[in-house]
Amino acid sequence: VDTKARTLEVMTGVGHALRLERMKVDPACEISHAGKKAALRDLKRGQVIRIQYRTTPEGKMAQAIETVEIPGGGGK
Amino acid sequence: MQPRTEKAFGTLPATAGVLLLSGLLLLAGCPKEPKLGDPLNGLTPEQKDQFNRGRVEFERVFTPETGLGPLFNSDACAECHESPVSGGPGDEVELHMTAFLPDGPFCDPLVQKGGPVIQQQVTPALKAALGIDSEPEPPEATGRGLRTTPDVFGFGLLDAVPDETILALADPDDANGDGISGRVNRFFDGRLGRFGRKALVPALRDFNNGAFQIEQGITSPAVPDEGTVGGQPIPPGVDPVPEPEITQEALDLTDAFVRFLAPPAPKKLSKEGKRGEKTFSQIGCNTCHVPKLKTGNHPVKALANKEVVAYTDLLLHDMGAELADICLGLATPAEFRTEPLMGLRLSEEIEEGEPRFLHDGRAPTIEEAVRLHGGESAASRDRFNALSEADRKALLEFLRSL
Secondary structure: OEOOOOEEEEEEEEOOEEEEEEEEEEEEEEEEEOOEEOOHHHOOOOOOEEEEEEEEOOEEEEEEEEEOOOOOOOOO | OOOHHHHHHHHOOHHHHHHHHHHHHHHHHOOOOOOOOOEOOOOOHHHHHHHHHHHHHHOOOOOHHHOOOOEEOOOOHHHHOOOOOOOOOEEEEEEEEEEEEOOOOEEEOOHHHOOOEEOOEEOHHHHHHHOOOOOOOOOOOOEEEEEEEOOOOOHHHHHOOOHHHHHHHOOOOOOOOOOOOOEOOEOOOOOEOOEOOOOOEOOHHHHHHHHHHHHHOOOOOOOOOOOOEOOEOOOOOOOOOOOOOOOHHHHHHHHHHHHHEOOOOOOOOOHHHHHHHHHHHHOOHHHOOOOOEEOOOOOOHHHOOOEEOOOOOOOEEEOOOOOOOOOEOOEOOOEEEOOOOOOHHHHHOOOOOOOOEOOOOOEOOHHHHHHOOOHHHHHHHHHHHOOOHHHHHHHHHHHOOO
């Protein structure tokens, strides 16, 4: 996450065909973390996020970002 | 005088006749065990048709004119997964590279440099444009992992094992104190991983869809772009076939072929082999190589609520510094998914090249592969090393039956 430039890089892909998506973050982008309103600086490297974006002539523009909680577990 | 047989039947009481008939019907309804490369029992005629048509796609050989490359590892699925039939293991070895950044710790799959799969072949057009014979290796990589070609028999069943089953086997903090601390890997979107030597890939469909692009340079509706050459755009004119290079139908059929491949039936065990099977459990191999998993509910009846004798827990385990190579997702360089042992004998019986075992093929025999286990498996390995020669032979005979 580059908070100054309001951009982020997201790892995505299918199987081992991985892709790095670079996105701008719309000033009006709604960001939520653990169900609460958050800021871009609250997003940390390695966090799983879900993004809604639109494609603009300048590239992809994030409209909404929410962090996704990963369930733990275990009991062997 | 009536013939003897006719007379005998004629004297059978009515109830015995009914019992005999029932027995015959049961035998007729008992499906034959699938041979290697056959589909699962219990598929519908439509699913069998998809399987058969999918085999054609799996065996289809691509050329640059039909979409191959510009970077690739192989020109057909069945070029690598080939021995002794399509879907079996192969002698090809590929290269994966990533960077493990200890601050975090965080794994960078080096996508911006062409990682994590560094393709080993190029089309003539790409060679002419860039003068390279393979994708450049990223200098930022901290790990270099060779990967052998596994068989894919029974993978549809592994795909149908519920996440909850895998999570229930996990013990990330070794709470039970047995020295084994399996944990799950997760894809970048948070889904639980299970395919690939580092268990990064959550679903068989993802694995198959991704493989077309990453292994053959074939774009599809699922992966519609060719990616990069070491992070640089593909030079204009070297990939003339418009995207996507295969249809959704071809993708679906290939997936159906892999999904419906039956697991290899284990060989019948001798008395020694049965003793080896017990030893396998006694020395603790079964803690990670969990003999049976059960699939959950599934829209394909042949995959629903079935036992799969896979000998894996689909979890990551620390295998020690000697085997460590790359990180991937949450997996550290030393962590590998427990390799399913179903079909193990096929790698020993491989028709081309030399047998190779372990993720990178460094072990020429099953015995050597066991001896190279480290980390969490060191205690079991030591117990293996301490076995009498007869017990060790019995255990290896069991492993060769899988």
